[in-house]
Amino acid sequence: MVVQNIFFWVLAVAMVLGALGVVRSKNVVHAALYLVVVMAGAAAQYILLAAEFVAWVQVLIYIGAVIILFLFGIMLTRAPMGGDTQLDNDQRWPAAVVSIFLAGVLGSLLIDAFGKKEIVISGARGAKLLEVGKAGNLADSIFTAYVVPFEVVSILLLAALVGAVVIARRD
Amino acid sequence: MPKFSKPKLPGVISGLAVTFRTMTEGAVTVQYPHEREDPAPRARGVIALKEENCTACMLCGRSCPDWCIYIEGHKELAPPRREGGKPRSVNILDRFDIDYGLCMYCGICVEVCPFDALFWSPEFEYSESRISDLLHDKHRLGEWMESVPEPEPLELGAVVKGKK
Amino acid sequence: MTSTETPGFEVDPALYSNLAGSQVNVELDTGDMILNMGPQHPATHGTLRLVVRLDGERVVAADPVIGYMHRGYEKLSEFRTYPQITTLINRIDWLSSFANEVPFVDGAEQLMGIEAPPRAQWIRTILTELSRIATIYLFLGEMGLQVGALTPAFWGFRDRELVLNLIESATGGRFHPNFNRIGGLKDDLPWGWIAECRSTMDTILRGCDDFEDVLVGNEIFEARTRGIGIIPGELGAAYGVSGANLRASGVDWDLRRDGKPYLAYPELDFKVWTHADGDSFARYWVRLQETREAVRMVIQLLDGLPEGPIMAKVPRIIKVPEGEVWVETENPLGQMGYYIVSKGATGPFRVKIRSASFSNVSILPWLLRGAYVPDVVTILASLYFILGDIDR
Amino acid sequence: MHVLALEIGWGTTLAIKTLLVLMVIPLGALILGYTFLLKMMSHMQSRLGPMDPGGFHGWFQLVGDGLKFLQKEDIMPADSDRRVFAMAPAIVVISTFLIFLVVPTGPRLIVKDLDVGVFYALAVSSLSVVGVLMAGWASANKFALIGALRAAAQLIAYELPLLLAVVGVVIQAGTMSLQGIISAQVDGSIFGFSGLGNPFILTQFVGFFLFLIAAQAELTQTPFDMPVAESELVAGYMVEYSGFRFLFFFIGEFGTAFAFAALAATMYLGGWAIPGVTGGLADLLGPLVLFVKLMAVAFLMFWVRFTYPRLREDQLQAIAWKYLIPIGLLNIIVTAIIKVAV
Amino acid sequence: MILNQFLVLAAILFCIGVYGVLARRNGVLVLMSVELMLNAVNINLIAFSAYLRDSAGNVFALFVITIAAAEVGVGLAIVLLIYRNLHSPDLDNLEQLKG
């Protein structure tokens, strides 16, 4: 499936550049916008992987909500127009070394772990794969296998909400 | 505590009703360039000059709050009315300009003129793209004369004076 | 005299401190932000400039910068003759021009000891009330516009046109009539004017009902205006606020009734509307009622219009004998007064103009403290000032 | 897909459909803007609205505006953030474009009938918030910033009622695909009577009104037009935009109005379907039917817009959180219970 | 498409995220970097889910997204708190809060 691969690589490059933008940008708001690029790219990747519903959830939650949250947060903490040099601390190089090293390790591990395993997207198995991503199936497995985590999530959200409200309001 | 004139269904509804009614009632627009309604006869649109009445006495010019009337005249000897009489001296009007760029349309000049040489015309269509053209000379002012309406009759109970 | 001296108001200085102070609480110390509203700003109808310090959406301090429309009336008046001033002062409060002429001419007449004939007085009263209607009617729509309802504004203009037609067909000027003469009027009413006036009055009344349906009755409008920009009666009076703005704060004070009698008002029976709340809604409501009241007055006046001349005997060249006089009237926007000093020349020696809006906006800094940006607009609109009336 | 009985490859079809969408959006914006914003408003104010442009009742007005904005200078304020400033309108417009992907105008007249249809539509429509914030921040203008923040806060606050309202429909139809929803309405029956199917407005009227109100807010129309409230923050987040970039916001706004009206018509009024018409005929009539229903919905929206004053920021939030969302949740639960019960 | 494309991409994103977390001092930016890492995780989950044809991966991706949202909420709230007290969103001068 060459077409999918083309798409993949385009997106992949875009995402990596976006990610670099996030960590290197001199301007907080720009960083947030680069993050949008990464998110959108990820969503597209999900679509390539037939995870239709999750992809749009990604768009709705991440781009539609989390980014907004970020932007609000930024504007609350004074987003200066133009550059702001105070964004990085003095441990850039160590950080860079660490992460590159990590990348190397992970990469090699993955390569020899999974070698050339294919994700089949054609024929009958492809059709089955298509089913996997459908909202319905997610519902099935959530409400059969994962009911407990589901409820736990709700509790967690509640906790987060309460906590955040308590922190954000000074009363 | 004030009370509203009529108790009513929730305002949000009645409001909608009113706007809808207005929509159905139709517009009251006068489509100006295509059709036009004439302003009231008394409207102070532009000043018209009846040149033959003007004796260049400068009264209007002097009482104009904006000093926007420019008058020049000279005396001439006119042949006497009766045979063998003395020749009279009459004032000839050389220049009578009103600067409508400056005029504040107060009407004082029209009132003070002792010889009924100035009249109000309700005309208003004389915009210009060069401000110098807003200075109307006596010919231009004379042209406005035909648009001067007759003074209207007065309302009941009014005491009709001599001068209009 | 200004309304501060009107009997019966002592000001409790505490009002300033705690009322204002209690309103401001800075939520998150994000530093203030300075916002320039005006000189060109749709909300300040005209060229008022408001420098607001905001915290979030909260006004910490507001500072009206006036003078963008200052034209130096008091100086100009010293170089003009009385008739010329009469036409100039039309343009102070340009919405109710006719009402501006009345007190001045009245003052000059008092100095000269002339009394305008009754018919003139009544016609003056009619035209004053008409200009009151024209002014307030505009407000009734404009206020809607400022809180976001487009449509009423257009209705405001629609019916106002009829009133302007009346004024024009009588005086010759839609805006600046210059109809008063010292000792009477320039001219009598044209034929058929009274009938037209009656029909117009009906239209106005219907329009008022429409406003009541669309705005006063509307829950959203109430939510936007109730409790917004409350002026306590005493404080308002202390600031010199007058007219409907003061009456909306429950102060029952109207020069047409309580002042030195002028024009035909003593013969009229009319109600002075007041409202207890003193908030924007009250101001709107009071003005709405005043419009209706004005219509009632006009009807009365039309019914009882006396016959007779409209001009008293006056010398051709008007020279006002030496003397000083203070005349004040209840204008659509509030108390308007002239202090005329004459040295016997054809023009006054000095004219001091007391215009309503100037005092009305002087309360803004106090009023706006702690308000939200959207409310700033509501408050500005509900105070209803005319720039020319502020800056002169 | 067959058009006039001749076979067209999917690629060509896609191209054609894309072009159609490209045309539909400005067109829709034009139609709504002209019919309601100019004409209907004027008449409600007992005026006439544009008459001269183009001769006949000013039909040319908005076209002219478009052409004019082409000729207007394009100003970027000196201390604006140029790239972001330039991108913002594009994002808004595109988020509008994407909605139309799933709006069906006939049994086969639809670009793509995604399985996650409604969800997708709402997801992409939520993108515009980012555009708005970008616009407001990049303008480096205080009016713009406040406007943008308000807009964002409002848009997100009212996105929830939108979602919740839709859930009711999804429960009833058992699918998120819009075609599925329509067929569910066509085949549906009210208490056994299936004469005209079951337009969900009958069973979901609560949802319908939630949707309308929320849509009104999403479109920043009165009474929810605080963000672009001219009379106080001069023009909200658009204040620094000139020329065509401004026009994009305009198109975005009215295009979205068009889209939401279409969604409402599809989900609650049965979309392109009219009882008894099927197959090719439906394909022919579909667009027309949808258009009529859509205009009806839009009329409601704009009628309210021209009548009401605008709410204040906090009141607007309060309405969303204290009334609409709880009601929406209740609506969901009730619908679900009924669905499971019967 | 082979599985590894996605896994390696995820790995790279993850490492960039790590770098961000280490190198950034502005709290908001640190949170963004964390988001990067979480996204990487999600890509992994989805990829495996596709590889094994099992919705579990998708479901967990959903859960992760949810948690991520919550985490950002609280995290930003904390940053705001810091900002409120120190008038700067930087995490380095947290020492000032000690003692």
Added chain:
Amino acid sequence: MGLVEKGVFGKKPLKPVTWLLNYSRKYSLWMFQWGLACCAIEMGAALASPRYDMMRLGVIPFPASPRQADLVVISGTVTDKMAPAIRRLYEQMPDPKYVISMGSCANCGGPYWDSYSVTKGVDQVIPVDIYIPGCPPRPEALLEAVVMLQERIQNEGLGNDQLAQRWRGEPIVVDNAYTAARA
């Protein structure tokens, strides 16, 4: 760089193109709402009063910000304190832009010709296309002025020079030929 100034490769564009472009600008005059004094109310009447309804002529009073405006009507007294703001707001409008000066005050000071605080005519600050006499001019007068302006826009030759000059915002020189002839 633009068709309107230079024409296509220095040549004038085709007639129909010119016509269409002019026609669209002619009927889409977004008017910058800016009231200064009494005249502003008459301007408001021309815009908002259903009796006149300027929108008929394609004058749209939407923009509250100069960035989207094509036309500004200086309606009323221009004080020396106001003049700089007027200049700035005019310059903040994107080209092509037009100015109508409404009322004696804006034309040349009007009733305040001898006032110490009033600018004697707005054309000392910004170039003016049409002067409307009156104090205040009737709303119809404003409509007439708009029609005049529209005719002018329709006849503008795109890509010709004196137009470019006008758009460069060079003030209109008042030629005294008329007054000279009289003296």
Added chain:
Amino acid sequence: MTDYYREYLAVAVLIGAGLAMVGGMLGLGKLIRPTRPQPQKYVTYEAGSDPVGGWGQSNVRYYVYALLFVMFDVEAVFIFPWAVRLETLGVQALISMIVFIVILALGLVYAWRKGVLRWA
């Protein structure tokens, strides 16, 4: 499978088309429109007076709104699949979802009580 990919190819194409249109229009505009730099044309518009310094930023209130929104948005994410499959899943799913909703509603109630939804 290919159909599935084509659906999303359509999305991609649409985005591309959108961008193309935006770019095209602006390009066309660039051909036609004039550019006349004037001294103050690029000054930030602030109602005619000089822009005063100080960069504004929002109020924490907005942040809390956004927060609430995120939480409920997430909820919606779970509701939709549930809504699709409600029929087959039946009562058990219904109950667990109701519990879920109620728990989150508690959060809303809490925020309400804390007066987050009010100004000041």
